[in-house]
Amino acid sequence: MNQMMDNLSASAIGGSFLVVLAHTFLTAVFRKAVDIAFPYEHITINQYRGPNMLRNELYIAAEAYLSKACSSRASKLKAELGKEHNRPVVTIDDGEGVSDTFKGAKVWWQARKRSPSATTISYGPQDDERKYYRLRFNKRQRKLVEDEYLEYIRKEGDAARVSNQKRRLFTNNPTSNRRGLTWSHVPFEHPSNFDTLAMDAQRKKDIIDDLIIFRNGKEFYKKIGKAWKRGYLLYGPPGTGKSSMIAAIANFLEYDVYDLELTAIKTNTNLRKIFTEITSKAVIVIEDIDCSIDLTNKRKEKKKEKDDEEKEIMLPEQEEKEENGKLTLSGLLNFIDGLWSACGGERIIIFTTNHLEKLDPALIRRGRMDKHIEMSYCKFEAFKVLAKNYLRVEQHELFGTIQTLLSEVNITPADVAEELMPKRSIEDDVGESLKNLIKVMEDKKKADAEDAAKEKEKLKGESSA
Numbered sequence: 526m527n528q529m530m531d532n533l534s535a536s537a538i539g540g541s542f543l544v545v546l547a548h549t550f551l552t553a554v555f556r557k558a559v560d561i562a563f564p565y566e567h568i569t570i571n572q573y574r575g576p577n578m579l580r581n582e583l584y585i586a587a588e589a590y591l592s593k594a595c596s597s598r599a600s601k602l603k604a605e606l607g608k609e610h611n612r613p614v615v616t617i618d619d620g621e622g623v624s625d626t627f628k629g630a631k632v633w634w635q636a637r638k639r640s641p642s643a644t645t646i647s648y649g650p651q652d653d654e655r656k657y658y659r660l661r662f663n664k665r666q667r668k669l670v671e672d673e674y675l676e677y678i679r680k681e682g683d684a685a686r687v688s689n690q691k692r693r694l695f696t697n698n699p700t701s702n703r704r705g706l707t708w709s710h711v712p713f714e715h716p717s718n719f720d721t722l723a724m725d726a727q728r729k730k731d732i733i734d735d736l737i738i739f740r741n742g743k744e745f746y747k748k749i750g751k752a753w754k755r756g757y758l759l760y761g762p763p764g765t766g767k768s769s770m771i772a773a774i775a776n777f778l779e780y781d782v783y784d785l786e787l788t789a790i791k792t793n794t795n796l797r798k799i800f801t802e803i804t805s806k807a808v809i810v811i812e813d814i815d816c817s818i819d820l821t822n823k824r825k826e827k828k829k830e831k832d833d834e835e836k837e838i839m840l841p842e843q844e845e846k847e848e849n850g851k852l853t854l855s856g857l858l859n860f861i862d863g864l865w866s867a868c869g870g871e872r873i874i875i876f877t878t879n880h881l882e883k884l885d886p887a888l889i890r891r892g893r894m895d896k897h898i899e900m901s902y903c904k905f906e907a908f909k910v911l912a913k914n915y916l917r918v919e920q921h922e923l924f925g926t927i928q929t930l931l932s933e934v935n936i937t938p939a940d941v942a943e944e945l946m947p948k949r950s951i952e953d954d955v956g957e958s959l960k961n962l963i964k965v966m967e968d969k970k971k972a973d974a975e976d977a978a979k980e981k982e983k984l985k986g987e988s989s990a
């Protein structure tokens with residue numbers, strides 16, 4: 526009897542094992558069949574997220590990416606002006622689909638719109654238009670899509686968005702905003718670029734190469750443990766193109782410009798506040814740094830003398846408090862290459878000055894101001910750029926005379942440009958413009974010679990007295 530019971534339970538165990546095996550097998554077969562019949566999955570990227578309807582940055586990036594990379598393959602497109610009335614942006618229309626390929630995997634995008642349900646009360650346009658993208662892909666590619674493709678879309682989309690956006694010129698000038706402690710902005714529309722900039726071709730190329738290395742250097746800067754920023758010092762007489770160079774750099778990199786008015790900032794704390802508001806992909810400009818409060822050697826020396834006179838009537842703690850509050854050279858340096866400088870990343874900091882010799886060496890040492898660029902008086906090569914841009918000529922019989930005169934007199938590109946500007950009509954005679962320039966330079970040469978003679982006379986008089 527017992528033997529029979531044992532046999533029965535053994536065959537029951539064997540039977541249930543077979544049932545489990547069969548179930549597992551059938552499930553696997555069923556899954557396989559489903560996979561073959563429905564091999565795709567999808568991800569939905571909504572325009573807004575959460576109960577508060579916050580903008581979904583991934584949707585915005587996807588929109589920009591599809592506009593840039595895939596819209597040429599779509600047949601139904603739509604065009605819209607950006608938020609700040611930028612140039613029209615063309616992207617795929619609602620209901621339209623396009624495919625994309627990433628690392629050999631094919632994916633499909635479709636722009637969709639959810640109509641509001643009849644029972645929903647609409648509070649604004651956002652509620653009416655629940656737009657979303659549906660991203661379809663083969664199940665086998667799921668890991669690739671989740672781990673890599675979405676991040677790729679975010680990055681590429683952000684980059685496309687920046688280049689679509691009109692760039693901005695920020696200022697903390699106290700006339701445009703409250704006490705110079707915040708930034709206000711206008712569209713940045715300076716037309717200067719490296720083609721219109723008159724300077725030696727090799728030096729121009731060096732700067733462009735430097736900018737390209739900087740722009741592509743994110744990983745490199747990380748590897749060497751340096752904040753992703755670069756400092757340029759532009760120096761030279763007025764009218765040699767320092768501001769034009771800044772505009773050309775910003776246009777080349779497609780960065781926003783932050784024109785920092787240091788004189789409006791009274792304390793290091795305020796400087797920190799305003800610095801932390803600067804976004805990445807920015808050119809930060811401090812023009813005429815030698816005229817900015819208390820930052821030069823001379824000013825410090827003068828101040829020291831004054832301080833010495835006042836010292837007796839100032840308590841030590843009072844003095845310390847006052848020093849801590851004021852904007853100081855070390856405060857500024859802290860933002861250029863101290864811990865704060867790493868906030869934001871991808872920034873070019875540019876100082877300009879007409880008087881290099883007036884600057885504190887600490888401010889402009891290499892590493893802080895990585896590249897020192899001299900903007901000089903107009904030489905023949907720079908003149909040829911101006912002649913090509915202003916007069917559309919690359920050769921002329923008067924060029925020889927002009928070349929000789931340019932090597933003899935100091936004339937700024939701004940003065941040369943002024944002479945090449947059309948005086949009566951756009952179609953002014955080229956020869957006439959060049960003759961005017963020659964006359965200006967000859968007059969200057971004469972005036973310089975007279976000044977030199979007078980100076981010589983004066984020195985002679987002084988030495989004989």
Ligand SMILES: Nc1ncnc2c1ncn2[C@@H]1O[C@H](COP(=O)(O)OP(=O)(O)OP(=O)(O)O)[C@@H](O)[C@H]1O
Binds near residue numbers: 770
């Ligand atoms: N190197 C240059 N290439 C092309 N144009 C130039 C150049 N330098 C000057 N100009 C012309 O002269 C004008 C004044 O130049 P810019 O404002 O760039 O000089 P700057 O060096 O910044 O002078 P400042 O020291 O007074 O600020 C420009 O609008 C531009 O038309």
Ligand SMILES: [Mg+2]
Binds near residue numbers: 767768769812
């Ligand atoms: Mg300038």
